[in-house]
Amino acid sequence: xxxxxxxxxxxxxxxxxxxxxxxxxxxxxxxxxxxxxxxxxxxxxxxxxxxxxxxxxxxxxxxxxxxxxxxxxxxxxxxxxxxxxxxxxxxxxxxxxxxxxxxxxxxxxxxxxxxxxxxxxxxxxxxxxxxxxxxxxxxxxxxxxxxxxxxxxxxxxxxxxxxxxxxxxxxxxxxxxxxxxxxxx
Ligand code: M6P
Ligand code: ZN
Numbered sequence: 001x002x003x004x005x006x007x008x009x010x011x012x013x014x015x016x017x018x019x020x021x022x023x024x025x026x027x028x029x030x031x032x033x034x035x036x037x038x039x040x041x042x043x044x045x046x047x048x049x050x051x052x053x054x055x056x057x058x059x060x061x062x063x064x065x066x067x068x069x070x071x072x073x074x075x076x077x078x079x080x081x082x083x084x085x086x087x088x089x090x091x092x093x094x095x096x097x098x099x100x101x102x103x104x105x106x107x108x109x110x111x112x113x114x115x116x117x118x119x120x121x122x123x124x125x126x127x128x129x130x131x132x133x134x135x136x137x138x139x140x141x142x143x144x145x146x147x148x149x150x151x152x153x154x155x156x157x158x159x160x161x162x163x164x165x166x167x168x169x170x171x172x173x174x175x176x177x178x179x180x181x182x183x184x185x
Contacts, residue, residue, distance in 0.1 A: 011058050011071070016105045016150040018056040018073050026055045028089070030081075035167065036089060038174060039082030051077055052086050061157060068157035075150050076109065076143045083177045087112075090140025090171065094160025097135040100153060104129040107149035110175055110182055114138040118172035122184055125151060138166060142175045144182045 011020040031048035057072035079086040090112070093100070102111055104125040111131050114120045115138075123131055125141065133139045143149040173184045 010060075013071075013073075016073055016075070018058060018071070020058060022060070023056050023058050026057070027051065028053045028055075033087075033089065036087065036170075037081040037084050039084060042082035046081065050079070052079070053077060053088060059157065065157045070153075070155050070157055070159075072153045072155075073105070073150055074141070074153065075148060076107075076141060077148060078107070078143050078146050080177060085109075085142040085144050085175055085177065085182065087142045087175070088140045089163055090138055090166045092138045092162040092165055093135065093155075094162045095156075095158055098156045098159035099135045100133045100139070100155040100159065102131040102133060102139070102141070103152045105150040105152055107143065107147050108145040109141050109143045109149040109151070112140050112142065112171060112173070112175060112184070114171050114173075118169075120171055120173040120184065122175070125149065138171065140166070140171065142182070144175070 030046055030050045030052055033052055037043050053074055053076040055072050055074045057070060059070045061068045077086055104127050106127060109125040110122045111125050112122045113133060116136060175182050176185050
């Protein structure tokens, strides 16, 4: 049998690791999250180099290619700024109609979503949880546990990230620790 056309895949997803030549890694430290947390005093008292989260992603084609898909794993560390859990920046998609899947791999957290009218709702994330984020819905994740939260994501190439609206207006609600319990306030 000629096996010359049987090759190893360019990507291996094992445990919560994404391995491959074309995997890109982005790092977000507290200093990259200025203005995101409500307690500015607590924020400025923390070392700005603390790692908040990392994203390993694989884009098989050039960003913007219609019909293509991106795959990523986010590693969100456990921590709080005052009473607010570590969170991802959060974004709408630049192309409003583009949806996305998230799924929980390790740890526990909460996926926070918001529509255009600023209505906010949330879903618990845990190993095995699967979340469909429809087009037009802003999304961000909080780590509510005391260990690393890792979650997967798959989104269309041409979705793009619109961070501006969240940077300016934030989400309509925040996820705060109230006596050890996460509350959307
Ligand atoms: C997921 C995907 C990525 C996103 C990342 C971090 O992996 O949604 O597109 O970049 O989470 O989220 P954010 O870009 O909001 O910081
Ligand atoms: Zn997205």
